[in-house]
Amino acid sequence: MMLVLMSVAVSLVSCIITHWIYRWRNPKCNGNLPPGRDNLVSAEGFMHKYLRNLVMNLVGNETMRTKLIPKVEKTICKNLQRWCGQASIELKDAVAKMEFGFGAKILLSYSESKSSKSLRQAYADFQHGLISFPLNLPGTAYRKCLQGRKKAVGIIKSILEERRATPETRKERDFLDLVIEEMKKKGSLMTEETAVDLLFILVFAAFETTSTALTLAVKNVGEHPKVLEELAKEHEAILRNRKNTDQSGITWQEYKSMTFTHMVINETVRLANIVPGIFRKVLKDVEIKGYTIPAGWIVMVCPPAVHMDPKQYDDPFVFNPWRWQGQELNSGSQTFMGFGGGARLCAGAEFSKLQMTVFSSLFGHKIQVESDQGWRYHQNSSCYVSKWLPHSNIGEEYDPRRCRSNLIKGNSVKFFYCQY
Ligand code: HEM
16 A cells, blocks of 8 residues: 555656656747746757856856856855854755855846845745646645746846846946847847846756755764864865965865865765756657667656665765765766756856855864754864764863854854954
8 A cells, every 4th residue: 555655656746847847848838837938958959058158158167267266255254254143043044045145146136135026035936836736726836836936037027127228337247247248139049038037047046956065065064073174174284385374265276176175065966966857858769778768758867866876886875075086076977967967967067066165165164063963063273073062061162262252052053253
């Protein structure tokens, strides 16, 4: 009986996912459905290349090296400092808010505090019903998802229209400026609908995935003292080796040299399986192990099946960054699909890694954390982790001259900022 119920449940979930993906990938489908008819995910051929190139303008290596690295560092520092001043924070919420704020700023110069309409809430509604039974009735998650998308699209559209009507001279160009420039070109492929769809999907892609990965990275590192020790060693060595002691931020070379941090990130993304399925349309009949997959079918590739396969990874459920030692730390391969693979490999993979690396770097040498889930870590001259201690004992280990904040019991995670 249990088995029957389970198979029904699994089939139901697969049907729902397949339904969405079919709609997402099929440009001729009802345009009201997320993420929209002209979006990067469903675009094919030349249109896909064109949209992807635009995105690489925003998050490609050159932009990251020259523009994004200081912005990422500033944003993370500001947020870490803010968290330190609070009694406690819900880590996932706080990181998602930070990521959303940053993504919306570089894409649209949107600021939650300056806007009367909440784009973040619209995305929260959209996300709430993203994987739900496709029943468009009042009160259903599916309806909420559609309404969330409609609201988010409305806000993005009004920002776009406003910008086109009153082009101001901003100190710094955002992605929207680039998109509008594309729209003005003669015979441009960039229609208003395409622009809104692109911005809609990018805002979403930029915050939800990275915030999940970052939250899990903090948790994993907190639970593995040796990993934190190694992480701190790497970041302390970088600080020691700086010729200019007044250097204010992380350089591109330093970022590239953080090999252990990159191993931690790969391991976090492998275990997180943030995107449980990626989809491809079969273009011609394919024979696999005696089965024929007919042209036109949609195939779901399941990265967790590879990431958790003991033939690919020893003790696959164990968080062990050292398993990546000496390996190519590419964003995608046949055994590592956290960011997908091939021509559709996540366009923001490197950008997301940059954010996680900078976060880990600041985290590794400036921040102390305590969690009510039984782990905590902090650092004075050298970094270490200790098991959860009764509260009265913890305070004694902190050096009040170096730490800005005293210990306050938090119900989730508490950050402490240390001056160095
Ligand atoms: C930990 C963070 C992230 C994870 C795990 C992740 C994962 C993925 C996956 C699995 C895909 C599908 C790839 C495929 O079909 O083979 C994808 C596509 C995509 N991602 Fe990400 N992503 C992350 C962060 C980001 C960020 C920060 C951005 C923003 C710039 C982004 C933008 C995109 C875009 C534009 C695509 C579509 C690429 C295409 O179809 O050419 N992602 N991502």
